[in-house]
Amino acid sequence: MRHNRDEKRFDRRPGHLKSMLSNMTNDLVISGRIKTTIPKAKVLRRFAERMITLGKDGTLAARRRAMAFMRSKEAVTKLFVEVAPQYKERNGGYTRILKLGVRPGDNASMAFIELVEGAATVAQAAEKAKAKKAPAKPRAKAPAKKAASTAPAREKAPKAIAKKEPVEKKPRKTATKARSGT
Amino acid sequence: MPNPKKRHSRCKRMQRRSHDALTTPAVSTCPQCGEAKRPHYVCPSCGTYRGKTVIKKDEAL
């Protein structure tokens, strides 16, 4: 009987559940924000905040305990070096869950879970991604609108093609060599 | 095979259905764009929640 036990298992065996939670914790630490279902976000919150508390401790023992759960050197290093020091003044509540509505397909209620201090960096990353996308569109449209802008666009185009070609050829040569050798 | 012995009256039918009423979903207006949205949820039309932009929405698209 599992009367009055509050843990959610998500139809997974213990190993699968543990792997899922540690993977999601790693993703959250590295990305700063992940999209998942609301029940998963609420369970992840507990484990992710536990890891940040270990990160605030910062000792070798704490690092090994974090490593035992997260099992990713990259994520643990980022947690201890970049993420955890931002939460020195905060006692818990390191993550935020934003409800998004339902997912088409299975009608699952979705949410963002994000690091409270990492939210600003996520917004900056989104703006950078937007800035990268934005100039690409005017370049494509510019030649059609203005005749003057076509000249620089033409100059750029052959260079881009010239750069691409050797990159494409080299791997092919190495691949053929590797095949002939074996 | 077991079968209903007698037809239920209109009263009995309505008594059965007394618990079947639908509830109206909670709706609030977004303080940023004025669109209708679910309370405590990120606005699906402008991507903001409590005055902060959560999802970047391209207006050109």
Ligand SMILES: [Zn+2]
């Ligand atoms: Zn809105």
